[in-house]
Amino acid sequence: MLLPEPIQNLITALSRLPGVGPKTASRLTFYLLHAPDEVANDLAAALVNLKSGTTYCQTCFNITAAGRTECEICANDSRDRRMICVVEEPLDVLALERTGGYTGRYHVLHGALSPIEGIGPENLRIRELIERVRAGGVEEIILATNPSMEGDYTASYLRQQLQPMGVHLTRLARGLPVGGDLEYADQNTLLRALSGRQEMS
Amino acid sequence: MLLPEPIQNLITALSRLPGVGPKTASRLTFYLLHAPDEVANDLAAALVNLKSGTTYCQTCFNITAAGRTECEICANDSRDRRMICVVEEPLDVLALERTGGYTGRYHVLHGALSPIEGIGPENLRIRELIERVRAGGVEEIILATNPSMEGDYTASYLRQQLQPMGVHLTRLARGLPVGGDLEYADQNTLLRALSGRQEMS
Numbered sequence A, B: 001m002l003l004p005e006p007i008q009n010l011i012t013a014l015s016r017l018p019g020v021g022p023k024t025a026s027r028l029t030f031y032l033l034h035a036p037d038e039v040a041n042d043l044a045a046a047l048v049n050l051k052s053g054t055t056y057c058q059t060c061f062n063i064t065a066a067g068r069t070e071c072e073i074c075a076n077d078s079r080d081r082r083m084i085c086v087v088e089e090p091l092d093v094l095a096l097e098r099t100g101g102y103t104g105r106y107h108v109l110h111g112a113l114s115p116i117e118g119i120g121p122e123n124l125r126i127r128e129l130i131e132r133v134r135a136g137g138v139e140e141i142i143l144a145t146n147p148s149m150e151g152d153y154t155a156s157y158l159r160q161q162l163q164p165m166g167v168h169l170t171r172l173a174r175g176l177p178v179g180g181d182l183e184y185a186d187q188n189t190l191l192r193a194l195s196g197r198q199e200m201s
Helices: A005-015 A022-034 A037-052 A090-099 A126-134 A149-165 A187-195 B005-015 B022-034 B037-052 B090-099 B126-134 B149-165 B187-195
Strands: A054-056 A063-065 A080-087 A104-108 A140-143 A168-171 B054-056 B063-065 B080-087 B104-108 B140-143 B168-171
Touching (some): A005 A022, A005 B037, A005 B063, A022 B037, A022 B090, A037 A054, A037 B005, A037 B022, A037 B037, A063 B005, A080 A090, A080 A126, A090 A104, A090 B022, A126 A149, A140 A149, A149 A168, B080 B090, B090 B104, B104 B126, B126 B149, B140 B149, B149 B168
Parallel strands (some): A080 A104, A140 A168, B080 B104, B080 B140, B140 B168
Antiparallel strands (some): A054 A063
16 A cells, blocks of 8 residues: 555545546546645535535426525526426536527436436436426427437437327437538438438528 | 536536546536535545645655655665665656566656746756765666656756766666557657667577
């Protein structure tokens, strides 16, 4: 055991983060050792405040500041109540908001269905979504789960649940990414882009 | 501003780490939000204890537990006092120790000379190395700085300083990495492997 315990502890704690292996963890630890004290201290303070300072919106389950019952979007009366965009994670809300192209509301599932990982409907905010729709006033639901196996499975499960309720269901378009190169597009994306081809206007 | 402040603060603090961009920082932040409380809390505690719990060995400047004046290697009488291996960082000590092939002592410079970044001999533990050699008893110094421009420059600066002191200077061999593929070796490595070719024994 050549490393002093405080260093080994930090390496262990950093290694528990996703995408951080033991090598990256030691590199970060030794960086912090040389860096000004406030780099490590600010990070420690931010970590401690993370959960105590945040909560979930009781309507859409997006993340919001502690003490609020609704997030900024749900509290904003100018956002269209007739549209709900269903996403997997709060980061997806952020990505869609950055486009500036959506004026409706959101619903954050906090994950996707995954029989392999044992994530069923009861682990996600699906019941709460159905209740929101049942409460009325919703005309269109955009199923914006990830274009992955789990995301697609979640979307088709939601379709089964929501279709009988008479709400208009849509999903995000699949196709070539803007700025992408046809030559480098994978086979599935190209197939989707072909079958979903649009009229030149 | 859609993200609550505690989340934004953690993203900012993580983004200051080397190799962590804003995207990785948000991914880690949202991971920590979902993870059990102790993941973030253990990390915060380890960060706070990092500097208070460690210090530098007053002989070789390797990192060691607070309250000690010498690291485990310097305190170990079975380590050969006649050999000093000069490295840039404490992590290099660890890498060499893992090989199990070195029984001498170390000297950690805490960086390499870099005129571009304004790092001169006075910013490294070079004066302390010269004092150790001057104190006597050292027969061989292995210059194990990185095989980079700064590392090579540091090694040749040290050679200038140490050669007049009559100590035997060596450096780590350059050549093909074990398990590597000749075909993929870069030109410089291959050139070094060729010029440094060894007799078949």
